[in-house]
Amino acid sequence: MKSLAEMIVKNSKEKVPIGALLVVDELILPQDLDFALEHQKYSRRPIGEILVQIGALKSDELERALELQNCSRSH
Numbered sequence: 381m382k383s384l385a386e387m388i389v390k391n392s393k394e395k396v397p398i399g400a401l402l403v404v405d406e407l408i409l410p411q412d413l414d415f416a417l418e419h420q421k422y423s424r425r426p427i428g429e430i431l432v433q434i435g436a437l438k439s440d441e442l443e444r445a446l447e448l449q450n451c452s453r454s455h
Contacts (some may be wrong), residue, residue: 389451399427401445402437412436 382390385401399413408431416430423430428446431437 385445385448389448396449398445398449401449402428402431402441405445407441407445408436 383405385396385405388401388404389396399408399417402408403410403413412431412434413427415434416427416436419425419430420427428437428442432439432442
């Protein structure tokens with residue numbers, strides 16, 4: 381069975397933001413994404429890197445989500 385994020389990527393004509401994929405698949409909480417987005421304004425670091433650093437996401441989960449996100453570019 382495909383995850384909701386996989387279905388979104390498959391049906392999207394544009395690149396789906398990584399944060400949206402992570403929230404939809406319940407890998408992170410919406411407030412974790414909000415924190416990372418706010419932090420990114422000052423650090424200019426990738427959202428995924430921030431989420432891993434704060435412990436909201438495991439690095440292997442980030443890698444899988446990035447691979448899935450990149451699939452949307454191959455359509």
